[in-house]
Amino acid sequence: MQVFKIFKNNRFLDNIQNIFMTCLQSLQSMGAIIVLMLSYMVVFSIMFRELFAEADPRRFGNMFSTVYTLFQLLTLDDWTLVYFSSRDAGYWHIIIFLFLYIFVEHFIFFTLFIAVLVDNFQLTINQRKEERKQTMALRKTDSLSEEFADAPGKADETQQEREDDETFLMRIIDEHYSGQNHTPREKMLIFYCFQLLAAIEHNLYVFQTQHTILSETIDCFFEASPHENIMKSDVQ
Structure with missing residues (x-):
């Protein structure tokens, strides 16, 4: 029982609980963004599979490898290698599709995903500050009431x-x-x-x-x- 009391009064665990509750409250907004990201990825997977399968069969030979490549592009990991491989095969215009995909998927959807988390964390921090202020105000009011009593x-x-x-x-x-x-x-x-x-x-x-x-x-x-x-x- 003493161990549970120590964990209960631990501020570190309280912070973890606040982070977990904030993530749960953000699931609805983040879920909508994830659906948009997956839909956009599927659409571009079909486009890259149909247009550039001959230029780079290792990356766009089937749907699985295409989706994996697009996920790699989402993290901006070696995206230039994808461009150089297709350009050397004569498909230089792949840069247009890469730019559209990376700009929308990474710089809009992924940034919006992070922004939702940051905004919810900020709301949680402000709420905790207000609760602390109200607790301090109540304590001061109780002390003043005791003095008057x-x-x-x-x-x-x-x-x-x-x-x-x-x-x-x-x-x-x-x-x-x-x-x-x-x-x-x-x-x-x-x-x-x-x-x-x-x-x-x-x-x-x-x-x-x-x-x-x-x-x-x-x-x-x-x-x-x-x-x-x-x-x-x-x-x-």
Whole structure:
């Protein structure tokens, strides 16, 4: 069971699974292209068999050898040898048929076949990026929700700490100003002054915290939004 868990959590196997699923999703489009390629190959096999069997019997003597030769031409492997053999036999115009076959079969159909795979892989990569962005946005949202849920308990703790701080501040004022001739009213004014300074510092900290939370929420919204580019262009 531990071995299966290791394989399950392996990113390499996840990438292989994504490649395999992308190939399966591309079968319909690639199947149509393969049918076109085979049909075009069969048509040109008949043409080469009828026109150039006498010029190059080894390559165009029967349908099997003709199809094999055309598959070799599809890979552009030694296609010049095919041309030179027929040209030396007096069939120089084979270059026209070779050009038509190679241009359509290799540079159009085969390139289109690769383009379908690349396009589907790109769509899969973009989909995985969007899923990662949404997962990160959900995690940030959950963390913010937990912080807001813990806010009442933190407020009670802050109130208790504030009462303790007030007691501690009054004791410090009494000890520090005990040798001076300060009236109780003056001590209370000093206490209120220190209390105001502490409240200003606390409110400044709360403001900075709320500003940070608001900035993270806006960043999460733009990362999770599927119309991010449109919204940015509208803002500009």
